[in-house]
Every structure is written in C-alpha cells, then in structure tokens.
Amino acid sequence: xxxxxxxxxxxxxxxxxxxxxxxxxxxxxxxxxxxxxxxxxxxxxxxxxxxxxxxxxxxxxxxxxxxxxxxxxxxxxxxxxxxxxxxxxxxxxxxxxxxxxxxxxxxxxxxxxxxxxxxxxxxxxxxxxxxxxxxxxxxxxxxxxxxxxxxxxxxxxxxxxxxxxxxxxxxxxxxxxxxxxxxxxxxxxxxxxxxxxxxxxxxxxxxxxxxxxxxxxxxxxxxxxxxxxxxxxxxxxxxxxxxxxxxxxxxxxxxxxxxxxxxxxxxxxxxxxxxxxxxxxxxxxxxxxxxxxxxxxxxxxxxxxxxxxxxxxxxxxxxxxxxxxxxxxxxxx
Numbered sequence: 001x002x003x004x005x006x007x008x009x010x011x012x013x014x015x016x017x018x019x020x021x022x023x024x025x026x027x028x029x030x031x032x033x034x035x036x037x038x039x040x041x042x043x044x045x046x047x048x049x050x051x052x053x054x055x056x057x058x059x060x061x062x063x064x065x066x067x068x069x070x071x072x073x074x075x076x077x078x079x080x081x082x083x084x085x086x087x088x089x090x091x092x093x094x095x096x097x098x099x100x101x102x103x104x105x106x107x108x109x110x111x112x113x114x115x116x117x118x119x120x121x122x123x124x125x126x127x128x129x130x131x132x133x134x135x136x137x138x139x140x141x142x143x144x145x146x147x148x149x150x151x152x153x154x155x156x157x158x159x160x161x162x163x164x165x166x167x168x169x170x171x172x173x174x175x176x177x178x179x180x181x182x183x184x185x186x187x188x189x190x191x192x193x194x195x196x197x198x199x200x201x202x203x204x205x206x207x208x209x210x211x212x213x214x215x216x217x218x219x220x221x222x223x224x225x226x227x228x229x230x231x232x233x234x235x236x237x238x239x240x241x242x243x244x245x246x247x248x249x250x251x252x253x254x255x256x257x258x259x260x261x262x263x264x265x266x267x268x269x270x271x272x273x274x275x276x277x278x279x280x281x282x283x284x285x286x287x288x289x290x291x292x293x294x295x296x297x298x299x300x301x302x303x304x305x306x307x308x309x310x311x312x313x314x315x316x317x318x319x320x321x322x323x324x325x326x327x328x329x330x331x332x333x
Contacts, residue, residue: 136323
C-alpha cells in the first residue's frame with residue numbers, strides 16, 4: 001500500500017511539473033511597438049490567458065533601412081530587458097533558447113529569409129503583418145512552411161476586435177456588404193497597402209470572408225478607395241486614408257441592419273489568439289484567406305497603374321506565383 005501511495009504521489013508531482021512547464025517564446029525584430037507590447041503583456045504575469053508563457057530571448061534586427069523602424073531598436077532593447085528578456089546576437093542563437101517564435105520584424109522584405117531559418121529549426125511561428133512585403137513573398141513563405149511542416153499564421157489585431165468577430169460569425173445577421181477604412185502610410189520599400197493599409201483590408205476580409213473576384217481603385221492625394229466585387233454579388237470597399245485622421249473602422253451591412261465595424265482595441269485580443277495557436281498548432285487564419293488579402297492588394301495596385309481599370313484577383317495571383325517561384329529557387333536544395 002505504501003509503495004502504491006508513493007507511486008501515486010510521484011505521478012501527481014510529475015503531472016504537476018508538466019502542467020507548469022513554461023513555453024519559451026523568442027522574438028525576432030525589436031523595431032516595432034508590437035514587440036514591446038507583447039513582451040509586457042506576457043511577462044507581466046497579469047493575464048490569466050498568458051500563464052505558462054514567457055518571452056525569454058530576442059534578436060533585435062529588424063529593419064536596417066526603414067528609418068521609422070530601426071531608430072526604435074535601441075530603446076526597445078532596453079524596454080524588453082526590463083522584463084527579463086535576453087538579447088542575442090543571431091537568429092540561430094535565439095532558436096537554441098526557445099520553443100516558438102514571434103517574427104515581428106517590421107520590414108516584410110526580411111520575413112522570408114528569417115522565417116526559413118525558423119522553419120528549419122522546427123519552431124512554430126507567428127508572423128506579424130505583413131507576412132511578407134509582396135504577394136510573392138507571402139506565397140513563398142507558406143510554401144516553405146509546408147515544406148518543413150511548420151504551422152504559421154499572420155493577422156492584424158483589427159481582425160479580433162470583438163464586433164468584427166461577431167460579424168464574422170453571423171451573430172448580427174447575414175453580412176451583405178461592407179465599407180472599411182484605415183490609415184495608409186506610404187512606405188516606398190513596400191507595395192501600396194502592404195505596409196500599413198493592410199489593417200483596413202483585413203478588417204474587410206474579416207467581415208466579408210473570402211470570394212473577391214475583381215477590384216478597381218480610384219486615388220487622389222487625400223487617399224484611395226478600392227471597390228471589391230465578391231463572387232456572390234456582394235460589394236466591399238476599402239478606403240485608405242492618406243491625409244486625415246488616424247482611425248480604423250467601417251460599416252457592415254447585414255440583412256437586418258447596418259453595424260459599425262470594430263476599430264483598434266489593443267494588442268491583447270490578437271496575442272490571446274497567438275498564444276492559443278502556440279499551444280494547439282492550429283492556425284486561426286487560413287493560408288488561403290491571407291493570400292487572398294495580398295492578391296486583393298496587388299490587384300488594387302495594378303488597377304491604380306491602369307487608371308482605375310478593373311483587375312481580377314486571378315491575374316494578381318498569377319503574378320505572385322511567378323515571383324514566388326523566383327524567390328524559392330534559392331531554397332531548392
């Protein structure tokens with residue numbers, strides 16, 4: 001009986017130890033406020049949904065060409081160090097210390113190269129917006145993730161505004177159309193909308209879902225309006241605000257009423273989904289939807305180049321596939 005009791009106690013202690021095992025998170029890129037905000041939310045110990053997780057290491061770089069990004073790095077290094085985060089000299093060093101990765105580098109042009117290093121190490125990865133600078137980057141990143149069997153996802157925090165999730169789930173009626181907006185900060189190193197306007201495009205897709213077949217775009221110095229035509233005859237618009245208030249939101253039209261779409265409500269709603277993903281390995285946003293968002297943006301840029309002509313997402317996607325093939329050649333071995 002005594003042996004059985006000791007065995008039972010030992011088993012309970014082992015199970016308890018397993019239950020308390022910390023999932024170690026590493027951050028790549030301390031050139032965005034997301035990195036410091038995520039670190040504080042996770043390591044402060046004040047959120048029940050963040051229990052069992054800890055940001056333990058960070059590789060700071062990061063954009064070295066976008067001034068608004070690289071100027072932040074020295075200050076953000078000090079901010080995360082205050083939360084017990086170890087600063088490492090390379091991604092390789094980071095990967096030795098962590099179980100999963102927040103790829104936060106603000107410059108989407110670096111994501112493919114950085115992500116492949118993570119995938120090869122077998123680490124689950126969240127890639128912050130934009131998943132890549134271009135549609136071709138995004139296609140290539142998913143291809144490499146599939147090659148190494150690594151679950152990934154990417155999302156704007158706007159997707160998880162509670163009202164947007166209610167609309168997505170049909171709780172407020174059947175959505176028959178939507179008009180969404182967000183700021184559009186022009187960044188010459190990235191195609192239009194990919195660097196910042198993606199927030200409003202993702203809001204539109206959260207509400208309407210997939211199925212856009214073509215877009216056209218009008219532009220002035222004040223901003224841009226992209227009209228998307230869905231395959232079930234729904235219409236969705238995205239207004240990119242270049243000059244004007246720094247605001248996010250929109251209107252969704254349901255079969256019952258018009259509903260004010262959700263705006264920015266902080267990073268917590270997104271981070272909660274990321275940590276759930278790290279536990280389950282199940283991506284809450286599909287590859288297909290993320291790539292359609294990028295095809296929507298690419299098609300809108302083609303429309304602008306052609307004076308507002310209608311452009312199909314199929315054409316945009318084919319261009320992205322050609323670019324992805326070129327990018328993937330370096331990883332062919």
